[in-house]
Amino acid sequence: MRSLTHLERLEAESIHIFREVVAEAENPVMLYSVGKDSSVMLHLARKAFYPAPPPFPMLHVASGWDFADLLAHRDRTVREYGLRLIIAQNEEAEAQGINPFDTGSALYSQAQLTDPLKRALTAHGFDAAFGGGRRDEEKARAKERIFSFRNAAHRWDPKNQRPELWNLYNAKKAKGESIRVFPISNWTELDIWQYIALEKIDIVPLYFSKPRPTVERDGMLLVVDDDRFRLEPGEEPVTRPVRFRTLGCYPLTGATESEATEMNDIIQEMLLATGSERQGRAIDKGQSASMEDKKAEGYF
Amino acid sequence: MNAPSSFQTDALIAEDIEAYLEQHQNKSLLRFITCGSVDDGKSTLIGRLLYDSKMIFEDQLAALESDSIKHGTQGQEIDFALLVDGLAAEREQGITIDVAYRFFATEKRKFIVADTPGHEQYTRNMVTGASTADLAVILVDARKGVLQQTRRHSYLVHLLGIRHVVLAVNKMDLVGYDRATFDSIVADYRAFAQSIGISEFTAIPISGFKGDNITAAPSANTPWYEGPALIQHLETVEVDAAAAQTQPFRMPVQWVNRPNLDFRGFAGQIASGTIRPGDPVRIVPSGKTSTVKTITTFDGDLDEAVAGQSVTLTLADEVDCSRGDLIAAAGDPPQASDQFCATFVWMDEEALKPGRGYWLKIGSQMVTATVQPPKYEIDINSLEHLAARTLDLNAIGVAEFATDRPIAFEPYDVNRQLGGFILIDKFTNATVAAGMIAFNLRRADNVHWQPLAITREDHAGLKNQTPRVLWFTGLSGSGKSTIANEVEKQLFLMNRHTFLLDGDNVRHGLNRDLGFTEADRIENIRRVGEVAKLMADAGLIVLTAFISPFRAEREMVRKMLAAGEFIEIFVDTPLDVAEGRDVKGLYKKARSGELKNFTGIDSPYEPPESPEIRVNTVDMTPEEAARYIIARILPLK
Known part of the structure; x- marks a missing residue:
């Protein structure tokens, strides 16, 4: 008798979910944000369908303010594994004057992330989209189903979700409706890191510490990733050894000072950390139910 | 502390x-x-x-x-x-x-x-x-x-x-x-x-x-x-997963992996037992046997896999096996049946409709199931068994289930993954119930259809016609029976063998035990559907004239018949027109409350979404409507 470890059980569950969706949905897609959770999802997807490649494309919602390292990692990964990549981007945002410096975070995330995502899902007729949401991230996520239904306008109704029993998922839906599927719902941040270490999954270098040009603003340490970063009067970039626990648009994502250059250092830091991983995201702040409101709007 | x-x-x-x-x-x-x-x-x-x-x-x-x-x-x-x-x-x-x-x-x-x-x-x-x-x-x-x-x-x-x-x-x-x-x-x-x-x-x-x-x-x-x-x-x-390893091998097939002509793998999560290359296996329900060639994973081929793992198996022989099948230990396969008894919990606002077809999902199998009226409901406070005709939201009951084809399962108390199922409403797609199989009501492999020497094609050929079921649906007083009668008359003149089923010849005999509650209406239509099917097998052109208010039941009858045989005819008469006619005085009684569960008044009518034929009785006489219908079902052979 061989008892499975918690990571083996989580892996088997995620693979089962990927296969159910591919068997029952007509046109699935995977939301690929290039972050650590997406990297784990991609790894699981490759395992689920091996020796076939994942039978669905990757969709990256690019805000135009992504870290350069992240885009490079994305393109390298897509090439190496022979994946099909679709990039969704709000091309008009710049003309409309939407940018992370002047635009409020609610409008910014709506215009740069939620809207292009919804448009891409509709344009390609995707009826199922894998997302990397985890239940341990946030209170509103803790109640999210693994198969989460969206109406034709991509809205989430927290009061009208299907019960999920055993490992049986009901993927039936009406025309125009779609499902958001969260194969790593039951993974915690620690599980993700342990799995990345164990499986030697290649992740964006931004998770590892390196001297980077930074400025301190509103209690956050921001990295000056390119020359579009608008410095305020008196601000002068300072090179500090920093890394990221979570990745978003670079002018909105706080770095942490760190000496962690190896995987084990990262895990060690995480285990001893006193702040939650979303602390570094300006987008999640606001009233405590804000994640729920955004989800209702169609955010992942 | x-x-x-x-x-x-x-x-x-x-x-x-x-x-x-x-x-x-x-x-x-x-x-x-x-x-x-x-x-x-x-x-x-x-x-x-x-x-x-x-x-x-x-x-x-x-x-x-x-x-x-x-x-x-x-x-x-x-x-x-x-x-x-x-x-x-x-x-x-x-x-x-x-x-x-x-x-x-x-x-x-x-x-x-x-x-x-x-x-x-x-x-x-x-x-x-x-x-x-x-x-x-x-x-x-x-x-x-x-x-x-x-x-x-x-x-x-x-x-x-x-x-x-x-x-x-x-x-x-x-x-x-x-x-x-x-x-x-x-x-x-x-x-x-x-x-x-x-x-x-x-x-x-x-x-x-x-x-x-x-x-x-x-x-x-x-x-x-x-x-x-x-x-x-x-x-x-x-932990339960450890206990499942000691049971015989079972793996529901989720997906067939066929990246190229040289590889055909069966992907699934092992529900119980252990498997090694060389182990003999049986595909359920087909009963075909083979042996495991490899246990293929991204991390290399495995020497052994156990309950809880998600793997891909390749087999030594080219056997038919697809999503919904179950790969089991050859010497100890699970039961397969199309009738079983289960305890189930109703989870939807809309109560159980006994006799209606629901999707039933168990493992990777998706079949149509009908539920008999519950044997009893369990009062969750006193644990007493109460008589019940249906189950409402949050009610728990025991009933017999029949599926449209045999499914492989284990009783729930033996294995939760292999004995737990959900029911899905075919129209709202909601998950409406969770069930736990208690026991098999018969071994489906012991039930053989009686082989018929004279086929339905023979019957139809002798009559020189293609069997059809012309299913008239519409409100009370819409003109279903009148038009159906007219169609039958015209077909008779064309030397066709027909039979008309309507409320008069069915309600008084075959279905005289049924009333007008939702459950009884469903059963009424189910029986009419079965009779129509037998008559179509006998080569007849069958006409039925029933309100048949629910889409689900009309779809159920459509599925009983061969493709193209079911012709849904929507006698589309607006409620005010039908009520204005009120030939039998029924609307008047329903409006006064004397008559309950009357379609269109206090019981819903779900119009067909895409009927084969729609007739407008406001602009057409019954004779015109009949000619219009016949023109649309030609040729008759």
């Missing part, structure tokens, strides 16, 4: 992260559910477990402190309950209304907690949370003892097949940590537990608020307690 000895130790993490990780890669996983009412301190207990296991970060704690002052019920102290009460609307009401999953870990194990509400109307949520749990923590308020809802929760826990039960007697601090109070609650509970078949449970006196006997035992306040602390107990119970 006692030192939380079993939670993660910062010292080891700081000093030797590699040793720590090594140790933590081999943790097992336990899923459990907490059950209790709003006031039993359930959320507080879970908040406490998260807090003690350092799953709460400083920013979350700061938010919690400000929330505690705003919404909290614990005065100035931190209200742990606020950590776990999720959605905004619920927080406003101060109650939890759904299933939420929480995560924490100790040195030995990782835990997933299903947090479910305790109030009466939410059986559905508790059943959902319990379906994946290995263990249940049943919370009792020490001041109140075993309540009606404690019994209810325990029954559901037992029903869902959870084998490990913890009775957590909470709020011991509020009864002065009194041993006699604890002992008497345990004795009460034991008597009840035995009566419903829970043979063993572990009782622990705790205070979620103060922390007694959560991580270490006995706490200073309960020197008389000799058992383990809650966490210690959770760290040691056996």
